[in-house]
Amino acid sequence: MADNVQGLEVGSKAIFSKAVTAADILKFAEVSGDTNALHSDPAYAARTRFKQPIAHGMFGAGIISAALGTRLAPTSVVIYLGQNLQFRAPVMAGDTLTATCTVTKVDTERSRVSLDTVVTKQDGTEVIRGDATVMVEALG
Amino acid sequence: MADNVQGLEVGSKAIFSKAVTAADILKFAEVSGDTNALHSDPAYAARTRFKQPIAHGMFGAGIISAALGTRLAPTSVVIYLGQNLQFRAPVMAGDTLTATCTVTKVDTERSRVSLDTVVTKQDGTEVIRGDATVMVEALG
Numbered sequence: 001m002a003d004n005v006q007g008l009e010v011g012s013k014a015i016f017s018k019a020v021t022a023a024d025i026l027k028f029a030e031v032s033g034d035t036n037a038l039h040s041d042p043a044y045a046a047r048t049r050f051k052q053p054i055a056h057g058m059f060g061a062g063i064i065s066a067a068l069g070t071r072l073a074p075t076s077v078v079i080y081l082g083q084n085l086q087f088r089a090p091v092m093a094g095d096t097l098t099a100t101c102t103v104t105k106v107d108t109e110r111s112r113v114s115l116d117t118v119v120t121k122q123d124g125t126e127v128i129r130g131d132a133t134v135m136v137e138a139l140g
Numbered sequence: 141m142a143d144n145v146q147g148l149e150v151g152s153k154a155i156f157s158k159a160v161t162a163a164d165i166l167k168f169a170e171v172s173g174d175t176n177a178l179h180s181d182p183a184y185a186a187r188t189r190f191k192q193p194i195a196h197g198m199f200g201a202g203i204i205s206a207a208l209g210t211r212l213a214p215t216s217v218v219i220y221l222g223q224n225l226q227f228r229a230p231v232m233a234g235d236t237l238t239a240t241c242t243v244t245k246v247d248t249e250r251s252r253v254s255l256d257t258v259v260t261k262q263d264g265t266e267v268i269r270g271d272a273t274v275m276v277e278a279l280g
Contacts, residue, residue, distance in 0.1 A: 018173045031167045032202030033158045036209035038217060047280040048217045057220035058198060058205040062172030065198040069176035077178060077188045080197035083225045140187040 005106050005136050006073045008113055012103040016067035020055055022093040028059045055091040060128045064117045067099040068134055077137040084130040096122045111135050145246050145276050146213045148253055152243040156207035160195055162233040168199045195231040200268045204257045207239040208274055217277040224270040236262045251275050
């Protein structure tokens with residue numbers, strides 16, 4: 001059987017970083033349809049606990065997707081099966097996010113890989129914690 | 141104590157629908173950084189089990205965010221605390237997605253609401269299943 005999991009083993013890491021701009025947050029609102037004013041309107045955001053606009057939680061989750069989709073096994077097909085997300089701290093424009101995905105389990109027979117997934121800000125604050133499951137297949 | 145949960149009760153629903161275009165998928169790739177060719181390159185996608193480009197899993201999750209952020213409690217501040225996602229079927233450009241979020245638990249004292257979250261396609265296929273937790277606060 002082909003080793004679809006491409007040499008991935010427990011402890012293998014996929015890391016992706018991205019600076020977050022106000023334009024990115026507006027674009028995420030547009031593409032998702034989540035136009036909640038908390039993400040775009042400073043006057044509205046000033047009336048919330050955050051005091052300023054914050055990125056969508058799912059924006060940070062997109063950084064995990066980028067780590068898995070572009071860094072984990074770039075020569076294979078990586079198929080997202082599941083993701084748990086705990087949103088732990090707000091993300092603002094100007095922050096730089098880093099998703100660190102660490103392999104916790106490899107099921108070679110079913111070509112499935114489980115990962116611990118953490119997103120941090122430039123100051124080390126953990127903004128998302130969770131875990132993911134992907135299928136890793138050879139390109140046909 | 142103010143009723144921050146704004147009359148939400150078990151069984152309350154938040155529903156959001158969105159048609160998915162190829163341009164949306166490219167925009168999601170750009171904003172997330174997940175530029176995996178499976179989502180953009182027909183020749184690459186033809187060599188995978190999907191045969192054609194598919195949307196990112198997190199794209200579908202964005203529709204849940206839109207339901208929670210724009211439909212659940214539009215006059216309150218809805219803060220995303222957690223989301224579990226099982227990606228169950230692929231989404232292609234041309235599909236229309238509908239996220240249906242159904243309240244399963246209301247904790248008035250902590251202003252927390254739990255929801256069952258399902259995303260379906262126009263033909264009823266379930267593409268994402270999971271559950272969410274949000275905090276619902278009054279605007280200051």
